[in-house]
Amino acid sequence: NMDHGLTQYEARERLLWFLFLLVCLLMAFPAVWIHLAGVPRTPVVATTSEALKSYAFWSQRHWVHIGPLGKVLAYFAWVAILFLLARSLWLIAQFIGKSALLHELREVMSTLKNRQSAKPWDSMTDVQKKPYAGYALIVNRLNHPLRFLLHSFRRAQYTLTSAPGMPFTDGLLERQQRLSDMDRQMFKSSWTAFRWVLRLLPLLAALQSFWLVYSETQLFLGKQSELEQFANAFWPAMLPVVQLTALAVLLGLASAFMNRVENLYLANLDASLFDQMLSELPIRSSDTLLILESLQKHFRELQGTLKRLELELKIKK
Structure with missing residues (x-):
């Protein structure tokens, strides 16, 4: 029963992470359309030695309208940005959810501590039934209406409801540890698609730069010397590589920070579940x-x- 419950928990969590990624992929389409509508189709700053030192030159994004990869690069960049923004909002919601869970558990545990303790002359059925009412109250309070979005409530719910009846604390501790390991693995794997996008951005940007150099040299073929032609084509062609490499580095640093904050959240959740719930259950x-x-x-x-x-x-x- 415990293995079946853990498998079900893992399957549901992986489905939720897939839906999270799917939402980011879909939201990137309107974001790209809005972004492209505000980007000029031609260079705004001429290629000069002075212009190369200015931010205005390196912030030009007209290249997104050129070639087959321009719009693809813009789309992947927005997927990565939206993924990180949505993940940040999600993480804030999880900390709020953990605080709400602790508040619920403190209220229930204060009720459990006031229960009548088992006496030697109570029957074994009575011994089992006395704490069961409080345990059932915990399970009922975990049916939070927002548990679909709040990971901490789902985690606590699966910790307690994977087995029928009043479970023993040693079994709960084992289940809690296995759920903790599964969460850490799933949180880590949920970043895989984002990391692949960050790896693809500089590579696709290099291909876009090559396309820009090729298209510009074809345009000026026969009109200028080869050196002038290359100078006019090279620096504007470097815009995709410079911009998207810088974006990938910034997003990578932000994701590394968020990954550590998520590990802190999981560690705090593990400690909170043990301190507020598992260590207080009546039957050890x-x-x-x-x-x-x-x-x-x-x-x-x-x-x-x-x-x-x-x-x-x-x-x-």
Whole structure:
């Protein structure tokens, strides 16, 4: 049952990450159309030695309208930008969700701490039923309406609901550890598509630069000397490589920072789930019931012995 629940959790989380990527891919289309509409189709700054030192020259983006790769590069650049922006907003939402989860758990655990503790003369059924009401309350409170977006609630829900009835804490700790390992692996793999886009951008930009040099030299063929022709074509052709390489480096640094923030979020979530929930559950392990059963047996034997002594004393009197 636990393996089935963990497999289901992994499948759902991977599906959500795929949908996240798909949304970024779809959102990039209107972003590119809006972006291209505001980009001039011809160079705004002439290629001179002074212009090469200015930001205005290197910020020109007319090359996106040239050749088959211009619009493709603009699309992939927007996919990477939107992925990072959406991931940032998502991560902020996860920290808020974790705080909301801790608030819910503190309220429920305060109720659990006030429950009546098990007594030696309680039956084994009573021992199991007493904490079950509080445990069921935890599971019910985890059905948050926004759990589709809040990873912490899904994680806590699968930690507790992968097994029927009132589980033992040792089983929960094992499940918690396996879910933690799965989350770290899935969070890391969810960046794979983004990293591939960052690798593709400089390579495709180099091809675009080659296309720009080729198209410009064909245009000026026979009108200028080869040196002048190359000078007029080379520096504008470097715009895609310079711009997209700089963009890839900046996005790569931002993603590295976010990756570490996500690791911090997962570490805090693991600690919070243990401190607020797993360490407070009433039944620590499956051995606890055996100990209680043994104590219950000895208590009944002691009661029987006391009754026999009372009868013997009455008979002697």
